[in-house]
Amino acid sequence: MKPVATPTDPSGPQLVSALAGRRRYRWPQLQRAEAAGQLLAEHLARHRFGLRLPRPRLAPHDVVPYLLAQATRAPELLNQRGYLARMVAFDPAEGITDEGIVPLAWFVDTDGPPAVAMAVEVDGSNEHHPVVYLRQGGSVAEHVLPGGPLPDFEGSEHRRALAAVLAGVL
Numbered sequence: 001m002k003p004v005a006t007p008t009d010p011s012g013p014q015l016v017s018a019l020a021g022r023r024r025y026r027w028p029q030l031q032r033a034e035a036a037g038q039l040l041a042e043h044l045a046r047h048r049f050g051l052r053l054p055r056p057r058l059a060p061h062d063v064v065p066y067l068l069a070q071a072t073r074a075p076e077l078l079n080q081r082g083y084l085a086r087m088v089a090f091d092p093a094e095g096i097t098d099e100g101i102v103p104l105a106w107f108v109d110t111d112g113p114p115a116v117a118m119a120v121e122v123d124g125s126n127e128h129h130p131v132v133y134l135r136q137g138g139s140v141a142e143h144v145l146p147g148g149p150l151p152d153f154e155g156s157e158h159r160r161a162l163a164a165v166l167a168g169v170l
Contacts, residue, residue, distance in 0.1 A: 042100065060096060114134075
């Protein structure tokens, strides 16, 4: 017969029960924490240590649907509304590049080549709005696109609105 563990025994059933609960109930939080750590490490590598990571290039006609798809489905943007944004840079030397998820405050406060950051925010009536931050000529302009109760931004209304905002850089 197997001996029964006491409540103070760290190898007892309480530990096993706690680990099972953590796996069952905390997995989404752990995934978000892991993603946040990865974003922070990448941000520090690029902006504190000057490491240039390879970035995917986008064709001009792919920028609008890509940003709207990110605003609709990217878990980083939906879980960290108003804090994180998807950045696309318009560098004449490198072309149009997806710069990944960046802290929104960093994008607004720093200079750089023309770029756009797409974030998702919620207003006082609980409507989700994609918000476009366009950095051009040393300043950043904020453009709030039409919203709704659900984060579904891939319709024609949003495509037209975002294309009008990006007309000067595309």
